[in-house]
Amino acid sequence: MNTVSAEKAAALCIGNNIISGFFSKPVKKDLPIQKIKLRKIVLKNQEQYQLEIFEGTKAFHKNILPQNLQKELESFFWDFKIAEFSSSKNWLIFLQNNKGLIHFKTKAVKKENHPNKADVSSTEIFEHNKQKEYILSTSEMPIFLKKLNFFTDEGKIIQSKYHKFRQINKYLEFIKSVLPELKDLLKEKKELQIADFGCGKAYLSFALYYYLTEIESLPVKICGLDLKEDVIDFCNNLSKECGFKNLVFKAGDIGRFNFDKDPDMVISLHACDTATDLVIAKAIKSNTKIIFAVPCCQHELNTQIRKNKDKVIKSFSPMLDYGIITEKFASLLTDTIRGKLLESEGYRVSVEEFIETEHTPKNILIKAVKLDDNSKTKTVLIEKAKEEFKEIKQAFLIEPCLEKLLNGN
Structure with a gap:
């Protein structure tokens, strides 16, 4: 397991093109924020990152443009002991010890039921698994899923929403x-x-x-x-x-x-x-x-x-x-x-x-x-x-x- 700085940890997330993840276990007990979830979304044909910030019994949302994500992540890496993220190819795991050192490891994401192990969009995976006969069809695009940002404007499932x-x-x-x-x-x-x-x-x-x-x-x-x-x-x-x-x-x-x-x-x-x-x-x-x-x-x-x-x-x-x-x-x-x-x-x-x-x-x-x-x-x-x-x-x-x-x- 390698040791990285907060800046390097954030850069690794950007470099791996993360699609979802979370921060948990605050370094300071009096930190009002207990957990942060992150996911990539598409709003008006533009990729963004949505943060879900948990304070007590309430949750707040904040959308960030990709070019601003690095600085946000850096501050979070200082504040939380545990962070995990997924990209299309890797799981990224960060653990901060009591001395403030951030340890990093990664492992490959398994590509389920796909003939080649190359990167593949969630829509392609869905097409490959059509024989499962999902009850909800992507072709009809149910209105509630559309409003919850499950689909792009072209009607394709957003990768981070596939699971x-x-x-x-x-x-x-x-x-x-x-x-x-x-x-x-x-x-x-x-x-x-x-x-x-x-x-x-x-x-x-x-x-x-x-x-x-x-x-x-x-x-x-x-x-x-x-x-x-x-x-x-x-x-x-x-x-x-x-x-x-x-x-x-x-x-x-x-x-x-x-x-x-x-x-x-x-x-x-x-x-x-x-x-x-x-x-x-x-x-x-x-x-x-x-x-x-x-x-x-x-x-x-x-x-x-x-x-x-x-x-x-x-x-x-x-x-x-x-x-x-x-x-x-x-x-x-x-x-x-x-x-x-x-x-x-x-x-x-x-x-x-x-x-x-x-x-x-x-x-x-x-x-x-x-x-x-x-x-x-x-x-x-x-x-x-x-x-x-x-x-x-x-x-x-x-x-x-x-x-x-x-x-x-």
């Missing part, structure tokens, strides 16, 4: 898998009620609305919830611009939120720690038919397992000597428990990969569909899940948040 485009389509594949259940619900009502908790900028909320209304022609009302009022304002304005009259967004806390009508489907993508449990509990208590959850950071059971390390089953105890293994195990155990508690409430549960691990380590998606009361397997499923959950609790001496929420504690 997000794939993620959106992957998400819609999961939604497509529950279309029979959604259509059955519409036999008894005029409109589907859907809640999206922790929606953020709501790329997936917009994709969901577009898919269900424009492609499947289903009547739906979707409500997205997030804590950041500026983000909610942005989403509501975009929804109006797109003419999505039944896609609305509200600012609020998951724990205090009350449904106007019981939802038919509840979605929670990357809600931190026990916020995912809050969403699942609300959905279960509201008799929600379909639940999708992609958990984020998970700390609750990690703390409990460490505390009871010497009391758990001896064969597991040595594994708990290593912090990172305990953390990963606790995360998997948390999602196992969520699955078992959902099954004990009469849901058919599957746990699947949401997006490739090379793009995010938080890639587990929990899909739960409530079984009809006349289902022959429902009673057996419930009793089996209750017994398995009981055994897990006894083995690891834990008190999961979701169980407490379901019991009203």
Whole structure:
């Protein structure tokens, strides 16, 4: 790993023609900015770099012309200990130690499913993978993706947006898998009620609305919830611009939120720690038919397992000597428990990969569909899940948040 100055680090980013990246872990604890995301965009046929700057619970945006990027990057390299960037060919990784020295390393980016390893645009990759039959087509250019700068004026996917485009389509594949259940619900009502908790900028909320209304022609009302009022304002304005009259967004806390009508489907993508449990509990208590959850950071059971390390089953105890293994195990155990508690409430549960691990380590998606009361397997499923959950609790001496929420504690 080489040592570089802030000026050299910035020059390496410019020289490699970076397309996205981030700065994190401020050098000074009192720095108001906690994280900065960067991505290349095209505005009015001109390439620019958009910064997303996170201060507390708010996020601000700033666009920079390429000729001004060097100076901006130099200042950020002084202020943050970690920086990672991607170009079409390389990953660039910068780590600043406590002495202020910036260490640099790089690794090649894999070109997936392409016959030659030369640089290739994201549109070309998309054309090569047409056999995957993406639900959203580039030829039609959905209005919300156009307004979110996914496409150039010529209708081609911007390279830095390609992986997000794939993620959106992957998400819609999961939604497509529950279309029979959604259509059955519409036999008894005029409109589907859907809640999206922790929606953020709501790329997936917009994709969901577009898919269900424009492609499947289903009547739906979707409500997205997030804590950041500026983000909610942005989403509501975009929804109006797109003419999505039944896609609305509200600012609020998951724990205090009350449904106007019981939802038919509840979605929670990357809600931190026990916020995912809050969403699942609300959905279960509201008799929600379909639940999708992609958990984020998970700390609750990690703390409990460490505390009871010497009391758990001896064969597991040595594994708990290593912090990172305990953390990963606790995360998997948390999602196992969520699955078992959902099954004990009469849901058919599957746990699947949401997006490739090379793009995010938080890639587990929990899909739960409530079984009809006349289902022959429902009673057996419930009793089996209750017994398995009981055994897990006894083995690891834990008190999961979701169980407490379901019991009203």
